[in-house]
Amino acid sequence: MVNTMHMFPETINKLIKKINNIKNILQYDKKKKRIIEIKNILHSISLQENKKNIKKIKQEKSKIKKILTEIKSCSINIQNINQLIQLSIQLQDTSVVQDINLEIKKIKKQLKKIEIYNLLKKKYDYCNCYLDIQSGSGGIDAQDWSKILLRMYLKWTDKKGFKTEIIQKTPGETAGIKYATIKIIGKYAFGWLRTETGIHRLIRKSPFNSGNRRHTSFSSVFVYPEINNKIKIKIQPSDLRIDVYRASGCGGQHVNRTESAVRITHIPTSTVTQCQNERSQHQNKEQAMKQMKLKLYKIEMQKKNDIKQHIENTKSTIGWGNQIRSYVLDNSRVKDLRTGIESRNIQSVLNGNLDSFIEKSLQIGL
Numbered sequence: 001m002v003n004t005m006h007m008f009p010e011t012i013n014k015l016i017k018k019i020n021n022i023k024n025i026l027q028y029d030k031k032k033k034r035i036i037e038i039k040n041i042l043h044s045i046s047l048q049e050n051k052k053n054i055k056k057i058k059q060e061k062s063k064i065k066k067i068l069t070e071i072k073s074c075s076i077n078i079q080n081i082n083q084l085i086q087l088s089i090q091l092q093d094t095s096v097v098q099d100i101n102l103e104i105k106k107i108k109k110q111l112k113k114i115e116i117y118n119l120l121k122k123k124y125d126y127c128n129c130y131l132d133i134q135s136g137s138g139g140i141d142a143q144d145w146s147k148i149l150l151r152m153y154l155k156w157t158d159k160k161g162f163k164t165e166i167i168q169k170t171p172g173e174t175a176g177i178k179y180a181t182i183k184i185i186g187k188y189a190f191g192w193l194r195t196e197t198g199i200h201r202l203i204r205k206s207p208f209n210s211g212n213r214r215h216t217s218f219s220s221v222f223v224y225p226e227i228n229n230k231i232k233i234k235i236q237p238s239d240l241r242i243d244v245y246r247a248s249g250c251g252g253q254h255v256n257r258t259e260s261a262v263r264i265t266h267i268p269t270s271t272v273t274q275c276q277n278e279r280s281q282h283q284n285k286e287q288a289m290k291q292m293k294l295k296l297y298k299i300e301m302q303k304k305n306d307i308k309q310h311i312e313n314t315k316s317t318i319g320w321g322n323q324i325r326s327y328v329l330d331n332s333r334v335k336d337l338r339t340g341i342e343s344r345n346i347q348s349v350l351n352g353n354l355d356s357f358i359e360k361s362l363q364i365g366l
Contacts, residue, residue, distance in 0.1 A: 125191030138217030143172030155352025162186035198324030
């Protein structure tokens with residue numbers, strides 16, 4: 001036991017080195033300065049009128065604060081356990097060896113969690129998300145398999161502390177489900193789950209077959225971020241250039257002798273609208289502004305449709321050749337075909353212990 005106590009300082013030194021390395025990678029000091037900057041920005045009077053900017057900055061603050069809190073907590077835990085080790089060595093007290101080992105395991109788990117956050121930095125990773133499950137080829141077995149997958153992901157989200165809402169669930173004809181959609185609410189929900197998109201294959205002795213023969217079933221899992229569909233068109237006056245000119249007419253008494261026609265240019269998008277039909281400049285300007293809002297709305301809608309289409313294009317055919325993971329029940333084996341990660345404890349996986357698969361897929365950049 002005494003020898004074990006003297007091995008602990010080396011372990012602690014490795015943990016200190018690792019946390020310092022993580023601080024460098026995640027730019028810990030720079031992030032601390034950024035938090036101070038954000039606080040100053042949020043206190044500025046000029047931004048109080050711009051709700052969109054405030055929301056964006058608060059979201060950035062929340063992301064940074066979460067990482068800083070995790071790193072600070074881990075550093076404190078390392079310091080505390082180091083002090084306990086030093087004291088125990090001095091007193092030659094070996095009664096706390098088991099407690100120290102337990103705390104070191106917790107710290108290692110915490111460090112791994114922080115490292116994963118460094119991988120969750122794609123555009124929508126921070127968002128809530130939706131997860132669709134659709135039964136594919138395999139008949140009743142596939143529908144039953146979809147129900148098992150739904151339970152598996154609900155168990156996983158519960159372990160992660162995410163909230164869930166079942167948006168839609170279509171029951172199967174005899175058993176299971178044909179289709180289900182769940183909403184997962186929590187920070188980095190999409191980042192954690194995005195690599196689960198794909199075909200999940202189940203191989204087992206069918207409980208729905210009188211001969212109890214081996215059966216292969218497929219279900220599709222599709223994960224996509226929650227994107228705000230509400231489009232509010234707020235035009236900043238500084239983004240507009242308004243030109244007035246004389247409206248062209250057919251001559252005679254219809255010639256417009258005042259500069260009543262209006263042309264509006266939205267500088268950031270180079271969108272142009274103009275109106276000269278009304279007699280007064282005020283009416284023409286009002287009409288041109290209505291057109292401008294409609295055009296900008298259309299541009300924003302197109303952007304969102306492009307994002308949705310890109311996500312939709314990542315879907316695969318539910319069947320052979322597109323699977324990402326195989327679950328072989330009678331051989332007690334789950335294998336991820338992309339990462340090579342394998343588990344022999346199939347019941348544990350079906351109870352929502354998916355982190356080994358998810359973490360590896362994030363590490364290799366899927």
